[in-house]
Amino acid sequence: MxxxxxxxxxxxxxxxxxxxxxxxxxxxxxxxxxxxTSESAFQARYVVAQEAQDGNGAQVGGIAYGSAEGQLAxxxxxxxxxxxxxxxxxxxxxxxxxxxLMMAQRAYQAxxxxxxxxxxxxxxxxxxxxx
Numbered sequence: 792m793x794x795x796x797x798x799x800x801x802x803x804x805x806x807x808x809x810x811x812x813x814x815x816x817x818x819x820x821x822x823x824x825x826x827x828t829s830e831s832a833f834q835a836r837y838v839v840a841q842e843a844q845d846g847n848g849a850q851v852g853g854i855a856y857g858s859a860e861g862q863l864a865x866x867x868x869x870x871x872x873x874x875x876x877x878x879x880x881x882x883x884x885x886x887x888x889x890x891x892l893m894m895a896q897r898a899y900q901a902x903x904x905x906x907x908x909x910x911x912x913x914x915x916x917x918x919x920x921x922x
Contacts, residue, residue, distance in 0.1 A: 796847055797906075797908075797912075798905075798906055798910070799847060799848065800847050800848040800905075801848075801905035801906045802848070802902075803843055803847070803848030803849050803850060804848060804849055804899075804901075804902035804905075805899060805902045805903060806850070807838065807840045807849045807850065807851055808895050808898045808899035808902060810838050810851050811838040811840075811895040811898075812892065812895045812896065814837060814838050814854065815888055815892045815895060816892075817836055818835045818836060818883050818888050819883075819885065819888050819889075819892070821833040821881060821883075822881055822883040822885060822888070823880075824880070824881055825864075825866070825869060825871055825878045825879070825880055826861075826878065826879045826880075827871050827873065827878065827879065828863065828877050828879050829873070830879065831859035831860075831861070832858070832860065832861025832862070832880060832881045832882065833861070833881040833883075834856040834858065834859050834881070835857030835882070835883050836854050836855075836856060836857075837854065837855040837857070838851055839851070839852040839853045839854065857881075857882060857883070861880050861881050861882050862879070862880050862881075862882050863877045863879060863880075864877065864878055864879075865877055866878050
């Protein structure tokens, strides 16, 4: 990989990690959703990353979904509760989601730093040519 490919490669990483941040944010926002026991629970989203088709960088290969079964919770006062008092909640762990959020954020920042350093390198090369 040449220096000139650095921006494209890092930009592909930025895109993948942005999608990961979006998925984690969506999971956290919906982790307290409640549904009837006859319905599916909110399914957590997980980004599947893969090598880019051109071999330079990464791309989102798809989205994997968590269990639609979720967890049964006894909440007899909930208006969505069945006759036995149960509702269905998503099977999402806040601790795990926060760890994923931090990893994705750090990786996103690292790729942005690569773009900034490559830009500085390109500008320095242009200035050398002017002198």
